[in-house]
Amino acid sequence: SQKIEQNSEALNIQEGKTATLTCNYTNYSPAYLQWYRQDPGRGPVFLLLIRENEKEKRKERLKVTFDTTLKQSLFHITASQPADSATYLCALGSDSWGKLQFGAGTQVVVTP
Amino acid sequence: EAGVAQSPRYKIIEKRQSVAFWCNPISGHATLYWYQQILGQGPKLLIQFQNNGVVDDSQLPKDRFSAERLKGVDSTLKIQPAKLEDSAVYLCASSFGRTGGKETQYFGPGTRLLVL
Numbered sequence: 001s002q003k004i005e006q007n008s009e010a011l012n013i014q015e016g017k018t019a020t021l022t023c024n025y026t027n028y029s030p031a032y033l034q035w036y037r038q039d040p041g042r043g044p045v046f047l048l049l050i051r052e053n054e055k056e057k058r059k060e061r062l063k064v065t066f067d068t069t070l071k072q073s074l075f076h077i078t079a080s081q082p083a084d085s086a087t088y089l090c091a092l093g094s095d096s097w098g099k100l101q102f103g104a105g106t107q108v109v110v111t112p
Numbered sequence: 113e114a115g116v117a118q119s120p121r122y123k124i125i126e127k128r129q130s131v132a133f134w135c136n137p138i139s140g141h142a143t144l145y146w147y148q149q150i151l152g153q154g155p156k157l158l159i160q161f162q163n164n165g166v167v168d169d170s171q172l173p174k175d176r177f178s179a180e181r182l183k184g185v186d187s188t189l190k191i192q193p194a195k196l197e198d199s200a201v202y203l204c205a206s207s208f209g210r211t212g213g214k215e216t217q218y219f220g221p222g223t224r225l226l227v228l
Contacts, residue, residue, distance in 0.1 A: 081213075097162065097168065102154030104154045
């Protein structure tokens, strides 16, 4: 069956450092991958989309890589700030209707 | 631009009771999604509408859950009768609905349901 795995343990990181999150998947051939941020008590907020033919995407302090051979995406937050503390969800899509399958998310805690 | 609106924000019911959630998507968005998010898990798609037609409801427990999107705008999700395991946050999302997918989904704040 299709499986999406994200680190279940919270990532504790010091302000200014780079946070790196992983998203691994099995039995899946996604056409694209999205990353969302979710704060407590709120709905997810879209951050980045990367397509299967793209290796890397950047947006401000965020960087996403997508390796379809390894079946893995890495999500980096550079120069992290306490305001980056949240849960980050990866979501895989493969059909033309926009249906997404989400991972469980990884909590990031940035301390001053 | 106004975001996705959901109500109520919180609901507490007893098992075997019924409950309904309402969602108003972003104006002009053709696609509407209902997700269930259990504590500690990612959102799980329950049903997806394209305008007022159902695109995917493969993970909707149809013996107790129902959803409709009249006139292709607002949507309601109903649970009848509720079970303890239905305790979760119910998220509504919408997107433009252009063909080819790969679209940003915009989420509402969710309705937190507790079934006692």
